Amino acid sequence: MGVLERHHLTIIQEVAREGSLTAAGMRLHLTQPALSHAIRKIENQLDVKIWRREGRSLVLTQAGEWLLSLANRLLPQFELAEKRLEQFSNGERGTLRIGMECHPCYQWLLKVVSPYLERWPRVDVDVRQKFQFGGIGALFSNEIDILVTPDPLYKPGLKFTPVFDYELVLAVGPDHPLRNTKFIAPEQLADETLITYPVPSERLDIYTQFLQPAGIAPRQQKQIETTDIMLVMVAHGRGVAALPRWLVKEYTTRFKLYPVRLGKKGIAKQIFLGHRETDEEIHYLRNFIEFAASPHSKS
Structure with missing residues (x-):
């Protein structure tokens, strides 16, 4: 037995849909003799009778009915797959x-x-x-x-x-003594609790660009994964945090937060x-x- 191919299913579907070789041939862009030849070739290749003649009509055999059912299920999926692949190729999906x-x-x-x-x-x-x-x-x-x-x-x-572009600043709460400071030096964080994300110190700019070059470490470091919880802690005086200025500004409507520049020139990121x-x-x-x-x- 040969291999079942997509164009076999297309021919079976079109002949069944149109009811005549002439009409099906027009849909498939084939002449009637060419379509008749294709039908014989399919049956020979698959080694099964798909149609039987009743007068001038072609009627599907049991195998043909099963193949038609298969064609009706698979051909729309092929068309959808090709459309999706085209969209992927064009960067649309x-x-x-x-x-x-x-x-x-x-x-x-x-x-x-x-x-x-x-x-x-x-x-x-x-x-x-x-x-x-x-x-x-x-x-x-x-x-x-x-x-x-x-x-x-x-x-x-x-x-x-x-x-x-953004500036990294120190976020402090309303009662923090650094609240009204224009900028701070690294030494002013030596007695602070620094709240950070759970990231190694070597990946935190507050360490690599501010504290470590001055040989300073905070009194304590607390790691918190969630920004909201981090800023609630800062607003309630549990520590300070280094965050983008735009982020601190956005949260000021929810928490009492104040941004302070890190160093005279600040830290640009x-x-x-x-x-x-x-x-x-x-x-x-x-x-x-x-x-x-x-x-x-x-x-």
């Missing part, structure tokens, strides 16, 4: 997998994702949190498509686009979106980066 290597960036990301999904109704967004410490490896292994990070690691095959250079032609990925870098994503 897919899932954008975003890896977060920046704890306080979720609020910013929400501002980008919501209008982006409206623009791309056939693209889904999946945010992965497990890559906070291995984002570059996740990009190379195709586990994520975009890495959100304040600390790009430039490697061949990867591209990083700066999308958002950027959020970068990293992606594989081989994905440059994926329209929905490229558009996400362009949209994230546009001014209205910061409003």
Whole structure:
């Protein structure tokens, strides 16, 4: 027995639908003799009778009826698959997998994702949190498509686009003695409880760019994963936290928080979106980066 092919099912479906070889041939862009030859070839190839003649009509055999049922189920799936593949090829459909290597960036990301999904109704967004410490490896292994990070690691095959500038500040509560200070020196944190995300010190800018160069360590460090809980603790005088100024500003409507500059010049940072250079032609990925870098994503 030969191999059942898609065009066999197409011919069976069209002959059954049209009821005559002439009409089916027109739908299939075949002459009647060519269609008759194709029918004989299918039966020979499959080694089974699919049609029997009743007068001038072709009637499906039991095997033919089963194949017609199969064609009616499978052919729409083929058409859908081809349409989906075309959409994937054109960058119109897919899932954008975003890896977060920046704890306080979720609020910013929400501002980008919501209008982006409206623009791309056939693209889904999946945010992965497990890559906070291995984002570059996740990009190379195709586990994520975009890495959100304040600390790009430039490697061949990867591209990083700066999308958002911000200042890292110290968030303090309403009763904190540093509340009205224009800027602070590292020594002023020596007796403080520093609340941070659960990230190693070598990955925290408050350590690498502020405390460690001055040889200073805080009296105590508390690690809290959730931004809301962290800022509730700060507002109630349980410690201080280093966060983006825009984030502290957003939370001032909910908690009594005050941003203080770190050092006379402050600490300037950027959020970068990293992606594989081989994905440059994926329209929905490229558009996400362009949209994230546009001014209205910061409003």
